[in-house]
Amino acid sequence: MSYAKAADGVRIAYQSAGAGAPLILLAGQANNHHWWDDIRTDFHGTHRTITMDWRGAGDSDKPDRACTTVDFADDVIAVLDDLGIERADVYGTSMGGRVAQWVAARHPERVGALILGCTSPGDAHGVPRAPEVRRSLAQPDRVAARRALKELMYTPAWLATHTGPLQTLGDPTMPPYAQRRHRIASAQHDAWDALPHIRSRTLVLHGGDDIFNPAANAPLLAERIPGAELRVIPGARHAYFDEFRTLASPLALEFLTA
Incomplete structure (x- = not known):
């Protein structure tokens, strides 16, 4: 593990593994680099993978101040700068996909291929999750709320045979204020304009049964980004890249190495 320093002095922890063309993997909201633990080796035949802990998560600094998905994108650039990488492929999922939109739009010279997974252009122009989904996650019974989150991420068949640990359910080390900062940043994201x-070759990936970040956002992104390709994995929920790894990773690799 190493640290990059953001423009405002915040230390951003990052991890690098493998060899080959650089590929930076961006995790979801209120999660750390362990989001990618079970998947990153799928790319090591062709790529050096780089993960990072968002500010507020993992081993990165945790300042209690407002942040945006644009700020997170600047942190991605700080990591690439610290590594001396001029240009990298970018694969972002969920909030990481929101951040990846800004990385590609604001720093086109730094991005090779771009994959946007289970993500959204923002609720202002996208499709927000339904009120009942929001209520299921905000219910006061935290055991029930966590069960609801698991069921939004994975199918019942997967959960019946995979008891954990599941790396996509949030960073347990994050203080509540940092979780709140992440929620606000993700909720305020609006990259529509x-x-x-975006000039990078772009693939939009989504689970067909994702209601956590509704699958209807995928075609909106694909239509809005010039030349973008769209792939939807039938039956997959939000964590398509994990549960449907044997389909999702080959799709991503095929695109990255085209």
Whole structure:
């Protein structure tokens, strides 16, 4: 593990493994680099993978101040700068996909291929999750709320045979204020006007049964980004890249190495 320093002095922890073309993997909201633990080796035949802990999560600094998905994108650039990487492929999922939109739009010279997984252009122009989904996650019974989150991420068949640990359910070390900062940053994301300016080859990936970040957002992104390709994995929920790894990783690799 190493540290990059963001423009505001915040230390951003990052991890690098494998060899080959650089590929930075961006995790979801209120999660750390362990989001990718079970998947990153799928890319090591062709890529050096780089993961990072968002500010507020993992081993990164945890300042209690407002942040945005643009700030997170600047942190991604700080990591690439610290590694001396001029250009990398970028694969972002969930909030990481929101951040990846800004990385590609604001720093086109730094991004090779771009994969946007289970993500959204933002609720202002996208499809927000349904009120009942929000209520299921906000219910005061935290055991029930966590069960609801698991069922949004994975199918019942998967959960019946995979008791954990599941790396996509949030970073347990995050203080509540940092979780709140992440929620606000993700909720306020709106890259709609920037999407047509993305020039990277782009693949939009989504689970067909995702209601946590509704699958209807995938075609919106694909239509908004010039030349973007769209792949939807039938039956998959939000954590398509994990449960449907044997389908999702080959799709991503095929795109990255085209």
